[in-house]
Amino acid sequence: MSFEEFLQYCLSGVTVGSIYAVVAIGFNIIYNTTGIINFAQGEFLILGGMVAISLSSVMPLLPAILLAVAVTVVAGAAVEIVFIRWLKQPDVLRLIVITIGISILLREAMLHIWDEQMRALPHFTGSEISSIDILGAHISPQALWVLGIGTVIVVGLNLFFKFTLTGRAMRACAANRTAAELCGINVKWMVTFSFMLSAGIGALAGCAISPLAQTQYDMGSSLAIKGFTVAILGGLGRSMAAVAAGIILGLIEAFSISQFPLAYKDAVTVAVLLLILFIKPSGLFGSREERGLKEF
Amino acid sequence: MRWKRLAPVAVLIVLVILIQLVFSAADAVYYLTQLTMSAYYCLVAIGLCLLMGHTGQISLGHAGFFAIGGYTSAVLTTVNLLPHAGSGFVRFLGRIGFVVRRVDLYGEEILSVSPWIAFLAAVILALVVAFVIGLPATRLKGHYLAMATLGFGVIIHAVALGTAVLGESDGISGVPGFRLFLGLEVNGRLKFRVQNYYIAWFLIVAALLLAMNLIHSRVGRALRAIHGSEQAASSLGINPARYKLTVFVFSAVLAAVGGSFAAHYNGGIGPSEATVMKSVRYVAIVAVGGMSNLWGIVLMGMLLNFLSLRGYFGSYDDAVFAAILIGIMLFAPRGILRLPLLDSVRRLAGAGRGALARAGGPLAGILARRGGERKDGEAPGERHG
Numbered sequence: 001m002s003f004e005e006f007l008q009y010c011l012s013g014v015t016v017g018s019i020y021a022v023v024a025i026g027f028n029i030i031y032n033t034t035g036i037i038n039f040a041q042g043e044f045l046i047l048g049g050m051v052a053i054s055l056s057s058v059m060p061l062l063p064a065i066l067l068a069v070a071v072t073v074v075a076g077a078a079v080e081i082v083f084i085r086w087l088k089q090p091d092v093l094r095l096i097v098i099t100i101g102i103s104i105l106l107r108e109a110m111l112h113i114w115d116e117q118m119r120a121l122p123h124f125t126g127s128e129i130s131s132i133d134i135l136g137a138h139i140s141p142q143a144l145w146v147l148g149i150g151t152v153i154v155v156g157l158n159l160f161f162k163f164t165l166t167g168r169a170m171r172a173c174a175a176n177r178t179a180a181e182l183c184g185i186n187v188k189w190m191v192t193f194s195f196m197l198s199a200g201i202g203a204l205a206g207c208a209i210s211p212l213a214q215t216q217y218d219m220g221s222s223l224a225i226k227g228f229t230v231a232i233l234g235g236l237g238r239s240m241a242a243v244a245a246g247i248i249l250g251l252i253e254a255f256s257i258s259q260f261p262l263a264y265k266d267a268v269t270v271a272v273l274l275l276i277l278f279i280k281p282s283g284l285f286g287s288r289e290e291r292g293l294k295e296f
Numbered sequence: 297m298r299w300k301r302l303a304p305v306a307v308l309i310v311l312v313i314l315i316q317l318v319f320s321a322a323d324a325v326y327y328l329t330q331l332t333m334s335a336y337y338c339l340v341a342i343g344l345c346l347l348m349g350h351t352g353q354i355s356l357g358h359a360g361f362f363a364i365g366g367y368t369s370a371v372l373t374t375v376n377l378l379p380h381a382g383s384g385f386v387r388f389l390g391r392i393g394f395v396v397r398r399v400d401l402y403g404e405e406i407l408s409v410s411p412w413i414a415f416l417a418a419v420i421l422a423l424v425v426a427f428v429i430g431l432p433a434t435r436l437k438g439h440y441l442a443m444a445t446l447g448f449g450v451i452i453h454a455v456a457l458g459t460a461v462l463g464e465s466d467g468i469s470g471v472p473g474f475r476l477f478l479g480l481e482v483n484g485r486l487k488f489r490v491q492n493y494y495i496a497w498f499l500i501v502a503a504l505l506l507a508m509n510l511i512h513s514r515v516g517r518a519l520r521a522i523h524g525s526e527q528a529a530s531s532l533g534i535n536p537a538r539y540k541l542t543v544f545v546f547s548a549v550l551a552a553v554g555g556s557f558a559a560h561y562n563g564g565i566g567p568s569e570a571t572v573m574k575s576v577r578y579v580a581i582v583a584v585g586g587m588s589n590l591w592g593i594v595l596m597g598m599l600l601n602f603l604s605l606r607g608y609f610g611s612y613d614d615a616v617f618a619a620i621l622i623g624i625m626l627f628a629p630r631g632i633l634r635l636p637l638l639d640s641v642r643r644l645a646g647a648g649r650g651a652l653a654r655a656g657g658p659l660a661g662i663l664a665r666r667g668g669e670r671k672d673g674e675a676p677g678e679r680h681g
Binding site: 083090098109225232261266267 | 464
């Protein structure tokens with residue numbers, strides 16, 4: 001493998017990995033406030049992409065994307081209010097099954113609204129043939145957009161959780177729900193808000209990858225599985241570790257394509273998931289102390 | 297006690313025979329085709345019922361085991377060994393009866409593995425895979441277990457889609473019939489329709505009896521203890537990991553048996569049998585049936601699969617299953633047969649319950665069984681009564 005090829009694989013791995021990281025962060029936000037893994041997270045990405053594609057035919061790209069994010073945020077809030085909010089102490093099995101059901105319903109709804117065609121947003125800058133030369137490797141300007149948006153989401157969320165009252169309240173819910181409630185934090189709305197936040201960042205990521213990966217109604221579940229792999233790889237609930245894990249998985253996937261047939265691409269990712277689940281379910285960066293406290 | 301337990305089985309058998317007679321008399325035997333396929337899917341649900349309802353372990357990958365069974369049988373019985381007929385190994389297999397000569401769909405003679413051996417191979421493969429996956433997976437809980445089994449299903453689907461010998465996206469076709477004994481043959485052709493209906497239902501009844509034996513044995517009590525509290529169970533000397541693994545492997549083997557028979561019956565199998573959506577359907581059926589209620593699961597599994605296979609749900613097929621899944625989990629997590637509404641109907645019927653059960657009918661049998669259980673102080677209706 002030449003240096004240029006190596007660099008090419010690295011770049012594409014990092015680009016894809018940053019999207020996986022955003023999906024994983026979406027999982028983590030909801031997991032931290034509720035203890036739920038939202039199996040419908042992948043559908044939020046596709047929904048965001050689909051709405052933006054439809055809107056972009058009647059308005060410029062930027063407002064279309066912003067509106068799509070807004071629509072998906074509303075959808076996220078609706079999912080929480082309709083299906084999750086009023087359940088009294090549901091067990092994990094029930095929640096898993098409910099969110100799986102939601103993801104299928106969303107997918108089927110999208111199938112009936114947008115049919116099964118592959119669609120794509122236009123490239124944010126340039127077109128599909130424009131490319132940027134980096135040390136002999138070629139990268140689409142859209143990949144830079146994906147990386148940039150991924151970075152903005154990660155940095156923005158970090159600032160949000162550190163410096164705003166709402167963000168701190170959400171962290172308090174994650175640390176100890178009862179204590180947070182005793183401090184006067186409205187935990188119920190924090191849960192709704194966490195669904196809105198993950199839906200929003202999901203939609204934004206969905207718009208960013210649409211020009212590169214295209215958007216189809218049933219692509220959500222494979223994105224969700226990869227996002228979950230990344231979340232586990234980094235240690236469930238740890239958003240910054242998810243970024244590192246996302247890039248690792250992106251690289252693994254990029255290089256696996258050069259070794260295995262393309263059809264096995266997803267199988268390779270899932271094999272990574274099974275390995276990490278079986279060997280070290282606390283994740284690559286999980287501490288021993290934490291492992292003692294959690295149940296796997 | 298034993299007779300009480302077997303009575304519903306007898307009712308089921310009578311019902312199965314009645315359905316066949318009615319459909320045959322009405323000249324509508326084509327319905328039996330879907331009922332046969334439903335029965336094979338129900339085998340998976342019965343195994344999953346033991347795993348989810350009685351052990352409290354979720355699996356989102358059981359379509360994978362169905363596919364392992366189906367694909368193993370399909371590949372072994374369709375791959376033509378004639379070009380290798382001269383080799384010592386194939387000649388040895390022929391001498392001990394493992395490979396047979398037959399004529400394929402296009403009238404050409406081929407040499408392939410006998411269905412019996414293929415069936416055994418399918419079961420053994422499912423057993424080994426379930427053991428290898430289950431050994432680490434059954435130590436996981438909640439989301440982790442759900443994702444591990446889901447991941448297993450995704451891998452099986454990807455392998456089925458991406459491997460040339462498994463037919464990639466086309467799957468495998470031209471699977472021959474499976475000659476059992478006494479002239480019985482698992483085959484989808486018209487003249488075998490009625491006997492295949494009974495073969496499939498024989499498997500269901502056998503699986504039900506096995507499952508009931510398991511539930512009412514020492515193993516079943518251990519499983520219920522594990523479901524209640526793993527720590528308490530292990531303090532009583534029960535090894536939760538071993539029991540969970542046993543049930544996982546058992547359910548996987550049931551699924552593989554269903555897959556193998558279904559492949560012979562359909563004359564083929566495709567990657568759609570291995571999708572995550574199929575696994576979710578099995579979970580939906582177990583949920584609707586009431587998680588631990590074998591009879592509810594067989595009843596609802598037959599109903600839903602039959603409607604789905606007849607195409608009554610149209611292009612909303614998956615959506616219907618998802619909506620059912622959500623509805624059940626939101627409003628009736630104990631299954632549709634334990635809805636509060638039905639509970640009150642049952643209370644009204646209270647006195648006549650015993651008489652109802654004696655009179656027969658599947659629902660009456662279930663109701664009577666429920667009533668007996670409630671005496672143990674389990675059902676929620678008790679508190680109001």
